[in-house]
Amino acid sequence: MGLYPPNGGEIYYKGERIDNLSPKEMLPYRSKMQMVFQDPYASLNPRKTIKQTLEEPLRYHNQSLSNAEVVERIEEVMLQVGSDPKWISRMPHEFSGGQRQRISIARALVVAPEFIVADEPISALDVSIQAQILNLLMDAQEQRNLTYLFVAHDLSVVEHISTNVAVMYLGTVCELAETSLLFGEPKHPYTRALLSAIPRLDGQKVDRVRLTGEVPTPIHLPTGCVFHGRCPYVNKRCIEEIPELMQHIDGRKIACHAVEEDRI
Amino acid sequence: MRRRIDNFKNSYLWYSFKKDKIAIICLIILISLVAMAVFAPLIAPYNPYDSANIDVMNSEIPPVWIEGGDPGFILGTDNQGRDLLSTMIYGMRISLLIGIGAVLLQSVMGISIGLISGYFGGRIDSFFMRMADVQLSFSYLMIAIFFTAVLQAAVGVGRFGEIAVPFLILVIGFAQWPQYARTVRASVLAEKNKEYVEAARVAGFGAGRIMWGHIFPNTLSPILVLSTLQVAEAVMSEAALSFLGLGMPISKPSLGSLINSGFEYIFSGSWWITIFPGIILIVLLLSINLLGDFLRDVLNPKLYKG
Numbered sequence: 001m002g003l004y005p006p007n008g009g010e011i012y013y014k015g016e017r018i019d020n021l022s023p024k025e026m027l028p029y030r031s032k033m034q035m036v037f038q039d040p041y042a043s044l045n046p047r048k049t050i051k052q053t054l055e056e057p058l059r060y061h062n063q064s065l066s067n068a069e070v071v072e073r074i075e076e077v078m079l080q081v082g083s084d085p086k087w088i089s090r091m092p093h094e095f096s097g098g099q100r101q102r103i104s105i106a107r108a109l110v111v112a113p114e115f116i117v118a119d120e121p122i123s124a125l126d127v128s129i130q131a132q133i134l135n136l137l138m139d140a141q142e143q144r145n146l147t148y149l150f151v152a153h154d155l156s157v158v159e160h161i162s163t164n165v166a167v168m169y170l171g172t173v174c175e176l177a178e179t180s181l182l183f184g185e186p187k188h189p190y191t192r193a194l195l196s197a198i199p200r201l202d203g204q205k206v207d208r209v210r211l212t213g214e215v216p217t218p219i220h221l222p223t224g225c226v227f228h229g230r231c232p233y234v235n236k237r238c239i240e241e242i243p244e245l246m247q248h249i250d251g252r253k254i255a256c257h258a259v260e261e262d263r264i
Numbered sequence: 265m266r267r268r269i270d271n272f273k274n275s276y277l278w279y280s281f282k283k284d285k286i287a288i289i290c291l292i293i294l295i296s297l298v299a300m301a302v303f304a305p306l307i308a309p310y311n312p313y314d315s316a317n318i319d320v321m322n323s324e325i326p327p328v329w330i331e332g333g334d335p336g337f338i339l340g341t342d343n344q345g346r347d348l349l350s351t352m353i354y355g356m357r358i359s360l361l362i363g364i365g366a367v368l369l370q371s372v373m374g375i376s377i378g379l380i381s382g383y384f385g386g387r388i389d390s391f392f393m394r395m396a397d398v399q400l401s402f403s404y405l406m407i408a409i410f411f412t413a414v415l416q417a418a419v420g421v422g423r424f425g426e427i428a429v430p431f432l433i434l435v436i437g438f439a440q441w442p443q444y445a446r447t448v449r450a451s452v453l454a455e456k457n458k459e460y461v462e463a464a465r466v467a468g469f470g471a472g473r474i475m476w477g478h479i480f481p482n483t484l485s486p487i488l489v490l491s492t493l494q495v496a497e498a499v500m501s502e503a504a505l506s507f508l509g510l511g512m513p514i515s516k517p518s519l520g521s522l523i524n525s526g527f528e529y530i531f532s533g534s535w536w537i538t539i540f541p542g543i544i545l546i547v548l549l550l551s552i553n554l555l556g557d558f559l560r561d562v563l564n565p566k567l568y569k570g
Contacts, residue, residue: 003462023468030468043459046480056477057467087268107463 013115031061033109038120040100044092049101051088052185054078058110080138080143099151102136109140117149122157130154134161155198159183169192170218170226174247177252188256189231189250189264225257233258275451280562286556290551297548302358308350309338313516324534342513342522342537343529352541358518358549360475362432362497367491369437371406371425374444375487379475381445382452389457393449396442404439405504411435412510425513432511440494447490466503470523485563496549519545 009018018029031177037043045052047103059065065073075085081102092100101121108116118137122130138161140146152158166176167190172241175188193209198199202205213230216222220230228238235257243255257262281287287353300307310319322345325334333340339348377396381389381525418425424431447553455461456479463476501517505511506520507527514525526537 001464023470027468030466033466035466036464037459037463039459043463045464045478045482046461047484048478056469060467062471103464111467 012253031057031111031113032113034113034130035112036060036105036108036116036118036121039124040097040104041124042101043104044107045213049089049091052112053092053103054088054107057107061111073110078107080140081106082132096123097148098132101129101133103127103141105133105136109144113146115147117151119151120153121150130157131228134136155195160241165237167194170216170221172226173253173255174227175252175254175256176245177254181250181252185264187252187259187260188254189233190227196224233264235263270570272406277562281558282560286463286554290554290558293547294551294555295566297356298360299542301360304353304357308347308353309336310347310350312351321345324529324537326534327536329453332409339489339540340534340536341409342536348536351522352544355512355517355519355522355541356544358429358512358516359499359502359520359545359548362429362502362518363495365433365492366436366440366498366502369433370440370494371444371487371491373437374441375448375480378445378448379440379452379480382449383456383471383475383479389449390394392445396445399439399442399512405501407441408501408505409434409508409510410489412505416510420489421513425516428512431503432502434536435500435505439501440497441496450484451486452479455479455482481490487554489560489563492552492559496552496556497514499552500549519548 006019010017013029014034018026021029027053034105043122044050048056054077056072058070058073069249074088078088079083083099083102083106087095092103095103101124115116120136122133125133134157137148137150141148142156148161150161151159152161162179164176165179167174167182167184167188169190175186182191182262183195186195189209193211194232195207196206209232211230216226222236225238225243226244228234231238237257241257243257243260245253245255246260247257248254281291305311315474321395322337322341325337326332326336327340327348328338330340337347337349339352342348342351348502373398377392381392412431412435419427433530452475461474469477496518502511502518503517503520503523507524508519509521509524512518514523519527522541523538523545526534526539526541532536
């Protein structure tokens, strides 16, 4: 999104490198990539009406649009996110969290993007609203053929919405796989521990993987594998060498020496 | 427009204003004083700048209710024979003009600098804020005295009278911009990390558009409070400079220079030349300051969120 410059690595969008572009060169990508934020109370400008909030990016990216077309497109996205188009002259403080998040999604959708980064879009909402917003996002995905990068810590939500899941620990990708594969048969020791921690309703006893130790501070990352301090399968190589993300036989990508050496 | 008026009538500001008697009284006093100043030529009994109305023989006539008073001059006359009431009304006009002009200048400078240094941060921020520190470490009165004295010597006292108003606006305006810059910078720092600003950046807006269109409207409440207090401050600075003989000349007096001119006669019994402009000045400043305090209490985000 270019909000913060990357510390390392490269970012590609449809095969084009985009992390080194100037703001002007970045502009065409802006309307293709949009973002939905975590906190619906901070992500709408409190001094702008909903109309102004939705209108500004639309006009900025499509300067040839007439007033009637602008109004039409705003009404269209408002309906799509399940808000009444009559609300557009209201201020953000007149809405509840769920309604604000709908408007925030509408703001992302109004420029007709292909790709939306959703940064924990439902973690600040009530559980009943979470489901509504989630369904809204999935409907929009179907109708507009969108791609999401969905950041979340609620694993059942992740299982519900994703096609591919990347599990990250301390800023490093541990395992990247299709949803059914990852949830059905987790390989990486951290993924296993993470998935075994999902609470279950059926009351069956599950063998929880209990991790020992504390999460290290991201300021001083551990040497070698970031997970080695808490991993039950640790050996000398894990402490010394950083594991690379490697293709596994069943198609998933995984960064673990133990899996690579077939120790687990 | 109607919706805006309705909005305002439903707002917390209007609600608390109606409940606050001091604020209402202050606003009434302030509006009537400003109206008097604006419509001075219609209200004042005489035109004090027209020398045809001035007769030195009329000088130092006491107010009507004192023995020797002349019904033509309700509050008496000053040492040059001008009607004191008219001179005060015209003087207030000049004082307010300088006060508001200086605050406009300050706010334009201070808000721009505050927005830029708060938004970009880093070296630009350090540069402007150190400049503000340097500026604030001098007494502004000292700088104002210095520049006025130099200018008076350069153009001569006679010509100085013609350029005194814009010059005083410049001096007082430049002296106080750091107040605005600091206030605005502080609010910008608080606002710029909120997600709506990030959303604006994701939309690809330029820095100027984000600063003025998105962040600036959210810093308005402290600016509003500061502006009311700064108008009072500027009027007071102008009065102080004029009292020291470095402001408006006596041929075109502001309230400060009127107080100064009467000060020389106070021991010879003509107390009214100093006292009446003094009272008006105090009433003016007090009502502005009390209104500013009211605004500060109402717009305080810790007490009320909106």
